[in-house]
Amino acid sequence: MTTIVFVGAGSVVFTQGLLADLFGLELGALEIRLHDIDPERLETAAAAATYIARELGVTPRISTHLERRAALDGADFVINIVQVGMNAATQVDFELPARYGLRQTIGDTLGVGGVFRALRTFPVLRGLAYDINEVCPDAWLLNYTNPMVMNVWYLKALGVRNVAGLCHSVYWTMQGLSELVGVPYDDVTYLAAGVNHQSWVLRFERGRENLYDRLDEAIAADPELLRRVRVDMYRRLGFYPTETSEHSSEYVPWYLGHRSEVERLRLPVGAYLGIVAENLATYEQTRNALKSGDPVEVEPTMEYAPQIIHSIVTGTPRTIYANVPNTAPPPTGTPTPGTTPPGTLIPNLQSRAIVEVPSLVDASGIQPTAVGELPAQCAALNRAYLNVAELTVQAALTEDPRAIRQAVMVDPATAGTLTVEQIWELCNDLVLAHHNYLDPSLRAALK
Secondary structure, three states, X not given: OEEEEEEOOOXXXXXXXXXXXXXXXXXXXXXXXXXXXXXXXXXXXXXXXXHHHHHHOOOOEEEEEOOHHHHHOOOOEEEEOOOOOHXXXXXXXXXXXXXXXXXOOOOOXXXXXXXXHHHHHHHHHHXXXXXXXXXXXXXXXXXXXXXXXXXXXXXXXXOOOEEEEOOOHHHHHHHHHHHHHOOOHHHOEEEEEEEXXXXXXXXXXXXXXXXXXXXXXXXXXXXXXXXXXXXXXXXXXXXXXXXOHHHHHHHOOOOOOOHHHHHHOOOOOOHHHHHHHHHHHHHHHHHHHHHHOOOOOOOOOOOHHHHHHHHHHHOOOEEEEEEEEOOOOOOOOOOOOOOOOOOOOOOOOOXXXXXXXXXXXXXXXXXXXXXXXXXXXXXXXXXXXXXXXXXXXXXXHXXXXXXXXXXXXXXXXHHOOOOHHHHHHHHXXXXXXOHHHOOHHHOOOOX
């Protein structure tokens, strides 16, 4: 029997989609353990799991656990989808920076929002890592919780053996690009690499046809496409970024700090607050429908976690995109001399960083591909991103509150808007606002 644990199962909407995918695959006997600290959300997640199983005609063993360690005991796979602080903390991450004139759109990956989301999440991840190392050390930890790079970096630093960060941005970017150039997705081959939410489409082809030529034609034919951040970045950098314009605008200093650019590129400042409200409304609708016996929509998601589980359990090979340590060994063989050194996936990014690369999955697990060096301009932006992530992880590992401020100081979008004095004041405000979620060593206000 394959045992799969959902940590943060009270994120019911996402849990539903993953379960619909899992229950639609040939996996044999399944045990699904749902863990959350919120009893009501946990009850709703269990009701949703039971409903989906019944609708899809499968009979997994389903259990609920308020205590995490019991849920993890002997697990084969752990899917992490926790969100520490939920809606109230997210609102703080937007409202306090806005008082300083700092604009954010999503705020879950980089910038001051990403830094403090990570710092709120790290204490939970530390407990999760400790439990996994004790009671299921061979389990695969599949992390969906943002900020992806910071969280996976921290988990690896804590000694979790098998961990990968999963995100759908590469897949959906390529779906969108295929549609834009008028080529069926199944006919397209591509290669992307970089860091989560800022990878780059390095190759985009159909057979021997370079589909970037078609993309250039599409952009020339439709001036409205120039009002997308990632089209703007593609025109200037030569490679298309694998994340939405809302996300992409937050990782560089060129857009959100300028009102004219916000208007030109139609950037929805504070967009994530609307997403959070929609998710809450969807959760309440699902909870009420399950209680009243009304039908609940069950749709597959095409997310990577169920595919990975299926490949490892059955040996079916697949290629997915995973966020893994840059020092992970190449899957097989030896890289060509003079290109990628053994053990380095992207050699012109920091060696200890978490990078996003195509990865083979089969019965041996997740085996990342050594991609080689990125184009210099793309690597330069990725390194700036990774500087913020590294300092944030260092703040937690060394219990150094100054590293929090330093992480925000080197963040491109924040540094492009605020003075260093404002950055320190803002960090002091956020430390106070999130006081209960942070490690005690990081709670001090600094002058």
